[in-house]
Amino acid sequence: MNSSRNLKIVLSGGGLVGSLLAILLGKKGYSVEVYEKREDIRASHSSAGRSINLALANRGIAPLIRAGVMEEVEKIILPMRGRIIHDVVGGVNFQAYGQKPEEVIYSVSRSDLNRLLMTAAESTGNVTYIFEAEVTEVNLEGRTFHYKSPNGKAQQVEYDLLIGTDGAGSEVRRAVLSQKGSELNSELLDHSYKELLIKSGPDRSFLLDPKALHIWPRGEYMMIALPNPDGSFTATMFLPRTGPVSFEALNNEARVDDFFTEVFPDMKNLVPDLVTSFLKNPLGGLGTVKCYPWSYEGSALLMGDAAHAIVPFHGQGMNCGFEDCAAFDELLEKEPVQTESDLKALLLKFQNLRKPNSDAIADLALDNYIEMRSKVIDPRFLIKKKMEFELENLFPEVFIPRYSRVMFQHTPYKDAKYFGEVQEEILEQLYDDYVKDQKIPVQKAQQLVQAKLQN
Ligand SMILES: Cc1cc2nc3c(=O)[nH]c(=O)nc-3n(C[C@H](O)[C@H](O)[C@H](O)COP(=O)(O)OP(=O)(O)OC[C@H]3O[C@@H](n4cnc5c(N)ncnc54)[C@H](O)[C@@H]3O)c2cc1C
CATH class of the missing domain: 3.50.50.60 (FAD/NAD(P)-binding domain)
Incomplete structure (x- = not known):
């Protein structure tokens, strides 16, 4: 050699x-x-x-x-501080990714x-x-x-x-x-993806909030959008490949138009030539x-x-x-x-x-x-997200939400996965008390954290 x-x-x-x-x-x-x-x-x-x-x-x-x-x-990067969830009637709701100023992710071309x-x-x-x-x-x-x-x-x-x-x-x-x-x-996942371009407004202004990753969760499928520096957003639709609601089924102008009207009505004003682009843009496998x-x-x-x-x-x-x-x-x-x-x-x-x-x-x-396409609108999931932040404040350095361990920290992924599973058990064990009293049962939480995370 x-x-x-x-x-x-x-x-x-x-x-x-x-x-x-x-x-x-x-x-x-x-x-x-x-x-x-x-x-x-x-x-x-x-x-x-x-x-x-x-x-x-x-x-x-x-x-x-x-x-x-x-x-x-x-x-060339744009910070995103959380998710903005878009419902079917055009309502929006912001969910922060973390609770510290530095807890952001970035969109990059x-x-x-x-x-x-x-x-x-x-x-x-x-x-x-x-x-x-x-x-x-x-x-x-x-x-x-x-x-x-x-x-x-x-x-x-x-x-x-x-x-x-x-x-x-x-x-x-x-x-x-x-x-x-x-x-x-x-x-191969039985879902594929297609991209659509959300245009910029006048003078390269953003038509959606650029400081967030946008999600249109629809249960079995979803669309997301990330900002680009020129004021546009790249939206990505994730859908089953086959089945009643699928890329295969959305195969003509009328079906595509009806689909967007029904489940993503706000996209009709955001994507120029929406139907044509959807039919023309390439399908990507995952x-x-x-x-x-x-x-x-x-x-x-x-x-x-x-x-x-x-x-x-x-x-x-x-x-x-x-x-x-x-x-x-x-x-x-x-x-x-x-x-x-x-x-x-x-x-x-x-x-x-x-x-x-x-x-x-x-x-x-x-x-x-599953979290992105459905859990983000599930009340139980949202309560547990709140609990995670409260537990993080009570036990900093020990109870760190799984998302934060993956996205903001350098914890090896295998440890992030392990701690995420253990923390999920803790959340489940505290959930009923939290919902009843509207606050974390601190003593019980302390015992669980000590037994499961500090050994
Ligand atoms: C829809 C989608 C969204 C994603 N979003 C994110 C995200 O938000 N964040 C994130 O971290 N990751 C994301 N990813 C994943 C990310 O794109 C990949 O993990 C990343 O591109 C991997 O980089 P790579 O260099 O290993 O492979 P690639 O980016 O695929 O690059 C491989 C290179 O090798 C070249 N090549 C291939 N075969 C040959 C050959 N035989 N000879 C010579 N050259 C060859 C290709 O042309 C290419 O330039 C996303 C992926 C997809 C599909």
């Missing part, structure tokens, strides 16, 4: 995770090549056919700070963030992007792959370390999982991918969606992928890599550290769909 700084590191995929990782590796002095199948999005207005804006949370921000790009990212990260990676002087280069035919044993370029010629590339940051449909994952004993659990292993010997690794695609309902896919990058960077800092077996051990350590956490956020993300 080359000495560690002379490793030829190749990334397959220059999306959000690949580009952040390229910055961190480039800054450490590694020479990195990034093969990206799309054209250079900095030269186009493409959003790469993927969701247009994303929620960035604290655990995604910490790796951006580590990479030294947060000052630039600050310029996927393509603007990707552009910024690519430029920052190149400016390390050690990162080269090869665009319109689709990685195929990964040969792990021989440490080579081919890439297809627009001229159609397949070219072979050799590497020391190949990192698959090529997203949910990863080609590198296909190769890594061809090892004996591999596991792949890939589940799913969860859990796999094992994430590495091959000391020469290939998966990261980001390639290792763990999750459904978007906790707004954590990118955040989790960014945490992967920081965790890998930290390991590289701590563990000297001199031999191939050092590198193999480091890749395994990374996998063992991150997999339990990505499995946990995958489960939490599925749960959160």
Whole structure:
């Protein structure tokens, strides 16, 4: 093996995770090549056919700070302090995400963030992007792959370390999982999504409150909207793929028009050409991918969606992928890599550290769909939300709402999931007393917190 700084590191995929990782590796002095199948999005207005804006949370921000790009990212993000719930008759209700001023999440454009990260990676002087280069035919044993370029010629590339940051449909994952004993659990959700653009008002003004994430919960399905810096919002409709109320059933102008009139009447004034846009805009699939292993010997690794695609309902896919990058960077800092077996051990350590956490956020993300589309209007859920904040005030540092642990803190996801389950039990045990007396039964709460959370 080359000495560690002379490793030829190749990334397959220059999306959000690949580009952040390229910055961190480039800054450490590694020479990195990034093969990206799309054209250079900095030269186009493409959003790469993927969701247009994303929620960035604290655990995604910490790796951006580590990479030294947060000052630039600050310029393209919009804070969201809570959810605004829209009912069927146009009424709205604000639900704060947290109770401290710093407890906010941010809306960011996927393509603007990707552009910024690519430029920052190149400016390390050690990162080269090869665009319109689709990685195929990964040969792990021989440490080579081919890439297809627009001229159609397949070219072979050799590497020391190949990192698959090529997203949910990863080609590198296909190769890594061809090892004996591999596991792949890939589940397509029976709901899909479609995006709609809510126009800006005069002088790029916002037609909805820009300081919140908007939700139109409708029980079995929902729509959400996140603000964009130009005064518009990107709305995303999540619906079953098939069935009586589904994308499949909404297949002509009259049905779409009736559907919006009945369940999302306010959208008719917000989205220009609503019916045409709905019928024309592409449908996106959603799913969860859990796999094992994430590495091959000391020469290939998966990261980001390639290792763990999750459904978007906790707004954590990118955040989790960014945490992967920081965790890998930290390991590289701590563990000297001199031999191939050092590198193999480091890749395994990374996998063992991150997999339990990505499995946990995958489960939490599925749960959160039900929270967003129906629980946010359930009186029992709303009372428990209030109780959570009161318990947090009574037992700060110990009783921290699950949402806050995931979105505002850096608690490992698996711990956030565990504490969330325990706290749910506590809430259930206090619920009847709280409803009867309209206040937390402090002594009982103290006993429960002590027994279940402080041991
Ligand atoms: C509707 C929706 C909403 C979401 N909302 C949020 C949110 O609010 N917050 C959040 O944190 N996450 C969110 N996510 C998840 C987030 O988009 C992903 O987790 C994130 O994009 C993963 O980044 P990645 O770089 O691993 O993969 P990707 O973003 O998929 O990037 C992979 C890159 O690899 C390239 N590529 C693929 N195959 C090859 C190949 N064979 N050769 C070369 N290049 C290749 C692709 O062109 C792409 O550029 C959302 C996802 C969806 C679908």
